[in-house]
Amino acid sequence: MKTPVDIAVTGAAGQISYSLLFRLAAGDLLGPDQPIVLRLLEITPAMEVLKGVVMELHDCAFPLLHKVIITDDPKVAFDNVDYAFLVGAKPRKQGMLRSDLLSQNAEIFLVQGQALNEVANRNVKVLVTGNPANTNAYLAINHAPDLAPECFAAMTMLDHTRAVSQLAQKCGVPTRDIKNMTVWGNHSCMQYPDLHNALVMGRPALDLVEQDWFVDEFMPIVQYRGAEVIKARGQSSAASAANAAIMHMSTWIHGTAEGDWVSMAVPSDGSYGIESGLVFSFPVTVADGQYAIVKGLDMNEFSLERLRQNEAELMEERKAVKHLL
Numbered sequence: 385m386k387t388p389v390d391i392a393v394t395g396a397a398g399q400i401s402y403s404l405l406f407r408l409a410a411g412d413l414l415g416p417d418q419p420i421v422l423r424l425l426e427i428t429p430a431m432e433v434l435k436g437v438v439m440e441l442h443d444c445a446f447p448l449l450h451k452v453i454i455t456d457d458p459k460v461a462f463d464n465v466d467y468a469f470l471v472g473a474k475p476r477k478q479g480m481l482r483s484d485l486l487s488q489n490a491e492i493f494l495v496q497g498q499a500l501n502e503v504a505n506r507n508v509k510v511l512v513t514g515n516p517a518n519t520n521a522y523l524a525i526n527h528a529p530d531l532a533p534e535c536f537a538a539m540t541m542l543d544h545t546r547a548v549s550q551l552a553q554k555c556g557v558p559t560r561d562i563k564n565m566t567v568w569g570n571h572s573c574m575q576y577p578d579l580h581n582a583l584v585m586g587r588p589a590l591d592l593v594e595q596d597w598f599v600d601e602f603m604p605i606v607q608y609r610g611a612e613v614i615k616a617r618g619q620s621s622a623a624s625a626a627n628a629a630i631m632h633m634s635t636w637i638h639g640t641a642e643g644d645w646v647s648m649a650v651p652s653d654g655s656y657g658i659e660s661g662l663v664f665s666f667p668v669t670v671a672d673g674q675y676a677i678v679k680g681l682d683m684n685e686f687s688l689e690r691l692r693q694n695e696a697e698l699m700e701e702r703k704a705v706k707h708l709l
C-alpha cells in the first residue's frame with residue numbers, strides 16, 4: 385500500500401462537502417490504490433454536525449480512508465497537506481449576487497492563506513470554491529507570500545461543465561465529443577462562456593449552432609445557472625459543485641487530455657491583456673502537475689470586450705477588499 389496523502393477540506397459540515405468527502409474517500413481523486421487522510425476544518429459551532437458526517441464516513445468502511453482528523457484550527461487542518469479544498473464560506477441566497485458575499489467571506493480566506501503559508505506542503509494545490517471564488521483566491525494568495533501564486537486556483541470548472549453540457553445537448557452528442565470549451569473571467573454572471581474555439585466531434589461549434597443561440601441562449605443559461613439552481617432547489621448547487629471540485633483537482637494532478645483544455649481561474653500572467661495577478665478564468669492545459677494558460681488564441685472584438693468587462697469587475701472586487709490586502 386502507498387503512503388497516505390493528506391487532503392484538507394474546509395466547510396466540511398456543509399452541503400458541498402456532504403458530497404465531496406464521500407467521493408474523495410471512494411478514491412475519485414487519487415485512484416483506487418491511494419490511501420488518504422482527510423483533514424476537515426469547520427467553525428466551532430458546526431463541530432457537532434461534522435461529527436455526524438465523520439460517523440457516516442466511517443460507516444462506509446472505505447478501504448482507502450486511512451484517517452479522519454477534525455478541527456476548528458486552520459493550522460491543524462493544513463498541516464503538511466498536498467491538496468486543500470477551500471469550500472467553507474457562506475453561500476448566496478435567492479436574489480443575491482455572489483459579490484454580495486465578499487465582505488462576509490473575505491476574512492476567512494485571509495486567515496486561511498496565512499495558515500497555508502505557515503504549514504502546508506510547499507507544492508500544495510489549493511482550490512478555492514467558496515464565493516466569490518476568484519477574489520477569495522486572490523486574498524489567500526496575497527496572504528501566502530512564501531507559497532508560489534501558482535499553488536492557488538479558483539473554481540470555474542462548474543461553469544465549464546455547464547457549458548459543455550449545454551452545447552452537447554444542443555448538438556445531440558455525448559459530452560465527451562465536446563473539446564476546447566472556454567469560460568473566461570470571473571465566476572459571476574459576467575463570466576464569458578466562449579464557443580469560438582469549441583469543437584463538436586472535431587468541427588467548430590460555431591459552424592453547427594446559430595450565432596443567436598450562442599449569444600441569446602447559451603451564454604445566459606451558463607451565466608445564470610447558479611441562480612437558477614438556487615431558485616429551484618432553495619439552496620446553491622452542491623453535488624455538481626463537488627463534482628467540479630474533483631474534476632478541477634484531478635485535472636491539475638493528472639493533466640488534460642491530448643488536444644483538449646479546461647477552464648481554471650488562475651493568477652493572470654498578463655495573457656490576453658488581463659492585469660497580472662488577478663485570478664481570472666483562462667483556458668489551460670496541464671502537464672506534470674503544472675498548468676499553462678493557452679496562449680495566442682484569436683480574439684474578436686466581441687470576445688475582447690467581454691474579457692475587459694470581467695477584468696473590470698475583478699478590479700472592483702479587489703478594490704472592495706483592499707483594506708485586507
Ligand code: NAD
Nearest residue numbers: 395397398399400426472473474475513514515539542625
Ligand atoms: P454551506 O453553508 O452548506 O456550507 C459552508 C460550510 O462552511 C458551513 O458548514 C460553515 O460552517 C463552514 N464555514 C464557514 N466559515 C468557515 C471557516 N472560517 N472555516 C471553515 N469552515 C467554515 O455552503 P455550501 O453550499 O457548501 O457552499 C460553500 C461555498 O461554495 C459557498 O460560498 C458557495 O457560494 C460556494 N460555491 C461555489 C461554487 C463554484 O462554482 N465556485 C459552486 C457552488 C457553491
Ligand code: LMR
Nearest residue numbers: 476482515610611620621
Ligand atoms: C454556482 O455557480 O452554482 C455557485 O457559485 C453558487 C451560486 O451562488 O451561484
